[in-house]
Amino acid sequence: MTYAQQRLPREKxxxxxxxxxxxxxxxxxxxxxxxxxxxRLRRIKQLGTASLIFHGAEHSRFGHSLGVYEITxxxxxxxxxxxxxxxxxxxxxxxxxxxxxxCAALLHDIGHGPYSHTFEHIFHxxxxxxxxxxxxxxxxxxNQVLRRVSPTFPEAVASVIQKTYPNPQVVQMISSQIxxxxxxxxxxxxxxxxxxxxxxxxxxxxxxxxxxxxxxxxAMNGMHAVEDYIVSRFQMYQQVYxxxxxxxxxxxxxxxxxxxxxxxxxxxxxxxxIPHLLLPFFNxxxxxxxxxxxxxGVLTTYFTHxxxxxxxxxxxxxxxxxxxxxxxxxxxxxxxxxxxxxxxQLIRSVGFNTDYYTATDNSYDLPYDDAYxxxxxxxxxxxxLQEPDGTLLELSTVSDLVNAIRGKFTGDQRFFFxxxxxxxxxxxPEIFQPIYDExxxxxxxxxxxxxx
Numbered sequence: 088m089t090y091a092q093q094r095l096p097r098e099k100x101x102x103x104x105x106x107x108x109x110x111x112x113x114x115x116x117x118x119x120x121x122x123x124x125x126x127r128l129r130r131i132k133q134l135g136t137a138s139l140i141f142h143g144a145e146h147s148r149f150g151h152s153l154g155v156y157e158i159t160x161x162x163x164x165x166x167x168x169x170x171x172x173x174x175x176x177x178x179x180x181x182x183x184x185x186x187x188x189x190c191a192a193l194l195h196d197i198g199h200g201p202y203s204h205t206f207e208h209i210f211h212x213x214x215x216x217x218x219x220x221x222x223x224x225x226x227x228x229x230n231q232v233l234r235r236v237s238p239t240f241p242e243a244v245a246s247v248i249q250k251t252y253p254n255p256q257v258v259q260m261i262s263s264q265i266x267x268x269x270x271x272x273x274x275x276x277x278x279x280x281x282x283x284x285x286x287x288x289x290x291x292x293x294x295x296x297x298x299x300x301x302x303x304x305x306a307m308n309g310m311h312a313v314e315d316y317i318v319s320r321f322q323m324y325q326q327v328y329x330x331x332x333x334x335x336x337x338x339x340x341x342x343x344x345x346x347x348x349x350x351x352x353x354x355x356x357x358x359x360x361i362p363h364l365l366l367p368f369f370n371x372x373x374x375x376x377x378x379x380x381x382x383x384g385v386l387t388t389y390f391t392h393x394x395x396x397x398x399x400x401x402x403x404x405x406x407x408x409x410x411x412x413x414x415x416x417x418x419x420x421x422x423x424x425x426x427x428x429x430x431x432q433l434i435r436s437v438g439f440n441t442d443y444y445t446a447t448d449n450s451y452d453l454p455y456d457d458a459y460x461x462x463x464x465x466x467x468x469x470x471x472l473q474e475p476d477g478t479l480l481e482l483s484t485v486s487d488l489v490n491a492i493r494g495k496f497t498g499d500q501r502f503f504f505x506x507x508x509x510x511x512x513x514x515x516p517e518i519f520q521p522i523y524d525e526x527x528x529x530x531x532x533x534x535x536x537x538x539x
Contacts, residue, residue, distance in 0.1 A: 091115065091186055091237070093113070094114065098110050099111040101153060109153050109154070110160060113186065115190065116190070119193055122228035123227075124221055124228060125149070125193075125197060125229065128148040128149035128152055129149040131149075133151050136202065136333050136336035139332070139413075140336075143280060144276065146279045148196050152194070152196050153193070154274075154275055156267075159188050159192035159260050159261070162260055162296060163180070166182075167180055179298060181254075184256070187257060190244045191252075192260065192267055194248075195261055195262075195268060196218070196268075197221050197229065198216070198219070198220070199218075201385065202383065205337050205340050206344070209348070210344075215248060217375070218248055221379075223241050247261055255303075256303055260303065263303065265316060269320070273285055273316075273319055280327055282323065285319050285326075287312070287315045288315060288316075292305070295308065295312065295313075299471075302471075303471075305472055306472070307472045307480075309472075310482070313472075334450070339404055343390065346400055348369050351369050360392060360396050364377075364385055364389075387409075390409055394406050394409060404443065413506075415509060416504070417530050418500065418501055420535075427502055430504065433522055434526075437508070437519045444505050445502070446502075447500065447502055449498065449499075450498035469481045470482040509530070511523050
């Protein structure tokens with residue numbers, strides 16, 4: 088029996104709050120779970136700064152990755168049981184693809200770093216590229232396990248992540264408009280944030296999924312379950328992923344790391360406050376080992392240390408992040424955007440460095456923005472509904488509900504600033520009160536307005 092065919096004598100189960108049990112049947116999967124690189128995901132939060140708003144959201148990318156694996160395993164079981172390939176090219180499921188799909192599902196997020204999207208912005212990393220490197224580098228335990236399947240297996244799994252794998256059914260299980268990744272993180276994030284509108288009928292969706300020559304479709308009689316999923320995703324983006332306070336804490340995190348980098352580049356960092364594990368990233372000369380040395384705990388340790396930094400801005404930003412002191416924000420539009428320089432001038436006049444205490448942010452540009460709209464230039468894949476005779480229809484052409492919300496994501500543009508401008512406190516210098524009053528005159532109902 089080859090390593091790829093090796094099954095556990097008795098399947099292992101992992102308790103999970105979303106899927107009840109996660110079933111591990113292959114020795115390969117168990118060995119991958121036990122690698123150093125996969126275990127590191129225990130120390131990286133799934134929702135980053137959102138846990139500062141939804142206190143239950145302490146779950147990790149480790150749990151999410153296991154969940155994606157479990158959903159993929161269930162899809163493979165359904166396809167093999169109900170839609171097996173009978174002749175090559177008939178569009179049925181070839182169960183020889185199972186291990187590739189399961190490994191890609193399990194490992195799809197292994198390249199995420201601490202506070203990944205903010206970290207990527209500051210240090211110009213790419214978690215998908217690093218995932219591929221982890222899978223294909225002979226230095227990693229993950230690669231060593233995958234190579235035991237075959238010398239080319241690491242590249243095959245990596246090509247699923249890169250969306251170049253020749254079987255579109257496998258790619259769409261992991262990356263499409265309805266894939267195992269999105270289905271797990273929506274349910275998992277809804278569970279841990281206690282946002283009930285983020286739930287949908289996973290069992291029904293899996294039941295109506297079916298393979299065809301071009302990928303994966305959904306039975307026409309399952310349309311309402313798919314609609315429920317689309318609405319659930321819409322609501323989660325609105326209420327969780329685009330939450331203005333979470334975005335405010337990301338701004339502080341971004342500026343905190345940016346300030347530390349600026350001090351280091353200017354050789355103004357006190358020796359005792361140098362973050363040695365971050366220096367490869369400050370110098371933009373990091374390797375895979377440097378990347379794998381980082382997790383949320385490493386950054387939090389540096390933040391705690393920086394709270395005592397002699398640099399007042401670094402110390403204050405560390406305090407604001409660790410002690411949850413978010414910036415305030417107001418919405419603005421094209422008509423009021425011209426007011427931002429005046430607001431920044433007022434903020435500077437009371438002593439704040441606007442490079443570190445202000446920011447603008449457009450939620451349409453945030454990494455979670457993948458609202459369903461098949462008309463966009465590069466959609467992930469259309470959601471295809473399949474009639475009993477095999478005819479395929481794109482979802483929004485038959486669903487009035489989905490057609491009504493597609494492409495109408497109500498993102499916003501926000502200007503972030505210190506809350507002291509609106510609530511200066513009793514110890515604020517009285518000489519600044521006219522500035523605070525003028526600043527407040529620009530804001531009404533959390534909107535930026537032209538003062539009368």
